[in-house]
Amino acid sequence: MITPLLGLYLHIPFCRQRCDFCSFYLEIHREGRAETFVRSLIHEIGLSAQHHVTPDRLIQSVYLGGGTPTVLATTQLTAILSEIRSQLTLAADCEITVEAHPSTISEQDLAQLYQAGITRMSFGAESMEDGDLTRIGRPGAVHETVIAMNQARTAGFTNINLDLMYGLPSQSLDSWQRSLTHCIELQPAHLSCYALTVEQETKLASNIQRHRSPALDEGLQIEMDEAAQRILGDAGYERYEVSNYAKPGYACRHNLLYWTNGEYLGFGPSAQSYLGGTRFGNVADLTAYDATLAAHNLPTEDRTTLSKEEQLRDAVIFGLRLIRGIPSQHLHQHAANYGHEAITAQLLAQQLIEEDEGRSRLSAKGRLQADTIAGQLY
Numbered sequence: 001m002i003t004p005l006l007g008l009y010l011h012i013p014f015c016r017q018r019c020d021f022c023s024f025y026l027e028i029h030r031e032g033r034a035e036t037f038v039r040s041l042i043h044e045i046g047l048s049a050q051h052h053v054t055p056d057r058l059i060q061s062v063y064l065g066g067g068t069p070t071v072l073a074t075t076q077l078t079a080i081l082s083e084i085r086s087q088l089t090l091a092a093d094c095e096i097t098v099e100a101h102p103s104t105i106s107e108q109d110l111a112q113l114y115q116a117g118i119t120r121m122s123f124g125a126e127s128m129e130d131g132d133l134t135r136i137g138r139p140g141a142v143h144e145t146v147i148a149m150n151q152a153r154t155a156g157f158t159n160i161n162l163d164l165m166y167g168l169p170s171q172s173l174d175s176w177q178r179s180l181t182h183c184i185e186l187q188p189a190h191l192s193c194y195a196l197t198v199e200q201e202t203k204l205a206s207n208i209q210r211h212r213s214p215a216l217d218e219g220l221q222i223e224m225d226e227a228a229q230r231i232l233g234d235a236g237y238e239r240y241e242v243s244n245y246a247k248p249g250y251a252c253r254h255n256l257l258y259w260t261n262g263e264y265l266g267f268g269p270s271a272q273s274y275l276g277g278t279r280f281g282n283v284a285d286l287t288a289y290d291a292t293l294a295a296h297n298l299p300t301e302d303r304t305t306l307s308k309e310e311q312l313r314d315a316v317i318f319g320l321r322l323i324r325g326i327p328s329q330h331l332h333q334h335a336a337n338y339g340h341e342a343i344t345a346q347l348l349a350q351q352l353i354e355e356d357e358g359r360s361r362l363s364a365k366g367r368l369q370a371d372t373i374a375g376q377l378y
């Protein structure tokens with residue numbers, strides 16, 4: 001039997017400040033806390049590898065996300081990567097991504113990351129208009145994204161992603177189109193375009209409630225999504241998932257693992273794992289995380305073993321987000337398992353899900369309601 005490939009996700013829980021829209025688990029970066037965290041993370045990698053991974057298991061992707069991984073010193077990031085290499089077996093073509101805020105990385109850092117074997121940089125640009133960044137409380141400026149892109153290329157990176165958000169407070173359709181055009185000029189291999197959502201207990205939610213910031217305009221977000229598909233499609237980017245576009249051959253292997261219900265192991269506070277049909281997560285508290293590892297225990301909690309029906313449910317819900325979709329028989333088997341035949345028939349009749357040649361996927365209209373449809377099929 002061929003052992004399936006495994007992905008690794010490492011959550012670096014630090015940022016220099018919290019953006020107004022962000023609800024991720026994170027702490028404001030302090031050097032002392034970061035040093036303790038890196039020691040804990042390196043300890044967790046060794047313990048978890050021994051506990052969860054058989055020696056024949058190849059790692060297909062490593063993703064350092066957060067938070068902002070590049071608030072750590074580059075020597076800390078390369079020490080983490082060295083520990084992964086010493087404890088686990090990376091495939092020869094393993095994709096290794098580091099997320100970076102453009103203002104937290106220098107030319108020298110990028111050169112060192114490239115030499116250490118990082119294969120993919122993902123910059124959180126969010127917008128290419130400075131006014132948009134100010135209105136979402138996002139530190140940094142557009143020219144820093146341009147500089148970081150150029151420096152990454154000089155360092156040797158060819159696989160570079162830019163993250164963008166649309167539907168930002170007071171952002172117009174024109175402004176969004178300008179952001180897209182500016183990004184295309186920088187020629188990233190991959191672009192992620194996320195519709196802004198308002199999470200509870202964020203500064204943005206409070207600003208909207210107090211009428212200091214306009215409420216989201218869903219109609220405008222739909223127009224922006226359509227504009228992204230058109231403008232990026234014309235520039236040679238293929239949309240392969242609801243929020244993701246890539247030049248041929250540059251789809252993100254790590255994220256594809258999530259959408260194809262593949263297995264992954266998470267490290268760091270709040271990181272999630274899916275292994276052997278069981279989902280489990282790490283404690284979302286840095287102090288508890290450090291203390292558990294100092295006592296040589298894994299910081300795992302909330303284990304849920306999925307039945308075969310639940311595994312199929314998740315494969316259907318994630319897989320429908322892919323433009324290539326899923327086998328239609330999986331959709332209908334899931335509908336039969338959960339008594340969802342009527343709602344599935346309705347989603348097909350409303351052309352929110354489309355079927356052809358034995359495969360099912362969200363339609364262009366369905367992609368705009370991806371989360372609602374996922375909720376209906378759960």
Ligand code: SF4
Nearest residue numbers: 015018019022066067
């Ligand atoms: S940089 Fe990213 S993770 Fe950090 S606060 Fe902003 S959105 Fe959240």
